[in-house]
Amino acid sequence: MDDISSILKEKGLKVTPQRLAIINMLRNTKEHPSAETIYKTLSSDFPTMSLATVYKTLEMLKNIGLVQELNVGEGSFRYDANVNSHPHLICYGCNRVDDLDDSALDDLLGEVSKYTDYLLKDQKLYFYGYCPECKNKKVN
Amino acid sequence: MDDISSILKEKGLKVTPQRLAIINMLRNTKEHPSAETIYKTLSSDFPTMSLATVYKTLEMLKNIGLVQELNVGEGSFRYDANVNSHPHLICYGCNRVDDLDDSALDDLLGEVSKYTDYLLKDQKLYFYGYCPECKNKKVN
DNA sequence: CTAAATGCAAAGCCTTTGCAAGTCT
DNA sequence: AGACTTGCAAAGGCTTTGCATTTAG
Numbered sequence: 001m002d003d004i005s006s007i008l009k010e011k012g013l014k015v016t017p018q019r020l021a022i023i024n025m026l027r028n029t030k031e032h033p034s035a036e037t038i039y040k041t042l043s044s045d046f047p048t049m050s051l052a053t054v055y056k057t058l059e060m061l062k063n064i065g066l067v068q069e070l071n072v073g074e075g076s077f078r079y080d081a082n083v084n085s086h087p088h089l090i091c092y093g094c095n096r097v098d099d100l101d102d103s104a105l106d107d108l109l110g111e112v113s114k115y116t117d118y119l120l121k122d123q124k125l126y127f128y129g130y131c132p133e134c135k136n137k138k139v140n
Numbered sequence: 141m142d143d144i145s146s147i148l149k150e151k152g153l154k155v156t157p158q159r160l161a162i163i164n165m166l167r168n169t170k171e172h173p174s175a176e177t178i179y180k181t182l183s184s185d186f187p188t189m190s191l192a193t194v195y196k197t198l199e200m201l202k203n204i205g206l207v208q209e210l211n212v213g214e215g216s217f218r219y220d221a222n223v224n225s226h227p228h229l230i231c232y233g234c235n236r237v238d239d240l241d242d243s244a245l246d247d248l249l250g251e252v253s254k255y256t257d258y259l260l261k262d263q264k265l266y267f268y269g270y271c272p273e274c275k276n277k278k279v280n
Numbered sequence: 281c282t283a284a285a286t287g288c289a290a291a292g293c294c295t296t297t298g299c300a301a302g303t304c305t
Numbered sequence: 306a307g308a309c310t311t312g313c314a315a316a317g318g319c320t321t322t323g324c325a326t327t328t329a330g
Contacts, residue, residue, distance in 0.1 A: 014304050014309055035295080050312045055295060057310095071211055073264065075320095076294060089258050104255035108248055112267055115244035118229050120269040124213065127252055129260040154284055154329050175320080190287045195320060197285095215295095216319060 004066075011064055018042075018049050022057045026067060026081035032088070032097040034076045072097060072126050087125035093134025100127070144206075151204055158182075158189050162197045166207060166221035172228070172237040174216045212237055212266055227265035233274025240267070 004023050005015045013019075021042050026033070033041070039054045058079055061067035070078040072090050078097065087100035087108065109120060129135075144163050145155045153159075161182050166173070173181070179194045198219055201207035210218040212230050218237065227240035227248065249260060269275075 009305090012309090016304075016310065018311075048312075051294095052296080052313075053311055059296085071213055073211055087252070089256055091258070092261065098256075098258075100252065101255045104252060107251045107254075111247045111251055112227070112240065112244060114247075115241045116229055116238075116267075117272040118231070118238075118267065118269045119275040120267055121232065122268040124264075124266040124268070126264040127256075127258065127260055128262040128264070129258045132257040135259040149330090152284090156285065156329075158286075188287075191319095192288075192321080193286055199321090 007064070007066070013060065013064075018046060018053050019057050019060075021046060022054060023061060023066060023081065026061075026079055030099070032070055032072075032078040032080050034074075034078050036076065038079070070097070071124070085122055085124065087123075087127065089131070090126055090128045091131035091134055092128060093130050093137065096131060098131065100125075147204070147206070153200065153204075158186060158193055159197050159200075161186060162194060163201060163206060163221065166201075166219055170239070172210055172212075172218040172220050174214075174218050176216065178219070210237070211264070225262055225264065227263075227267065229271070230266055230268050231271035231274050232268060233270050233277065236271060238271065240265075 004020060008015050008019065022038060025038060025041060031037075035051065035054050035058060038058075039049070039051050042049060042054075058067060058069075061079075062069060065083055066081065068080050068083045068085065070080055070088065072078060072088065082099065084102070086102055086105055089098040089100055090096070091098070105123075105125075108125065109123070113120060144160060148155050148159065162178060165178060165181060171177075175191065175194050175198060178198075179189070179191050182189060182194075198207060198209075201219075202209060205223055206221065208220050208223045208225065210220055210228065212218060212228065222239065224242070226242055226245055229238040229240055230236070231238070245263075245265075248265065249263070253260060
């Protein structure tokens with residue numbers, strides 16, 4: 001099921017306002033926020049919440065498979081409530097991080113397996129460039 | 141040209157034994173070592189060299205385009221003297237990091253461009269699984 | 281000689297940990 | 306009530322920085 005409270009209870013985890021806020025924020029954004037961004041965004045609603053709680057919650061959500069951690073090369077992680085490991089697109093212009101269509105992934109894996117004898121299990125794929133908006137604005 | 145001393149001199153950088161050792165080590169390995177690994181490996185030949193020097197040298201080598209930084213998701217970077225951004229394969233069994241054939245990359249980019257309007261400029265592609273050796277050893 | 285690099289230690293940044301106080305069930 | 310979670314501050318791991326000393330050109 002998709003109801004967070006039920007999932008947490010099933011696992012013997014407590015349902016706290018902070019946890020609900022964090023997972024709900026992640027589920028309602030496409031921005032792939034960092035812990036810091038989550039923290040700041042929720043600060044208005046939870047002024048006393050600490051960054052440590054955000055990290056602990058994210059750790060827990062990772063462990064129960066509700067969230068995945070991304071590393072697009074920024075020195076801090078980003079988080080994604082979409083847990084199937086889909087490719088990402090990162091814009092050099094505006095730093096947005098977009099998802100790449102899932103069906104693209106199948107095609108990519110098909111290509112790779114032509115070139116390696118590895119038994120492939122997972123992947124972290126980051127494509128960098130300019131998003132449709134930025135590629136028009138930019139000079140070169 | 142490919143002669144390190146000449147490249148450094150051309151850029152007004154000094155040729156030091158430490159720098160030569162680091163770049164030579166990177167050019168002669170396929171292991172994609174971390175700064176720590178480089179440091180430890182060279183310690184026998186350069187007992188007084190500090191980790192800071194390794195980091196400063198790697199930073200410099202990045203800047204002049206002789207080395208690229210990889211992040212395979214380990215909490216520390218790895219370094220690669222092969223600076224074209226080729227895909228990597230990481231083995232869950234033995235943690236080795238292999239290169240994927242360059243021609244695979246062209247195919248992959250061709251696939252991706254079918255699915256996005258991004259203007260693609262670069263990519264960091266990590267495929268995880270079991271290398272040919274480990275996939276035979278493992279149980280599942 | 282003198283500009284740049286090294287090596288040491290200290291500082292920084294992101295993340296994790298310890299623990300008392302507070303909250304969920 | 307009892308166990309888990311929060312929030313604060315301190316600690317950790319990797320990387321960077323500052324600065325006096327040393328080295329390359």
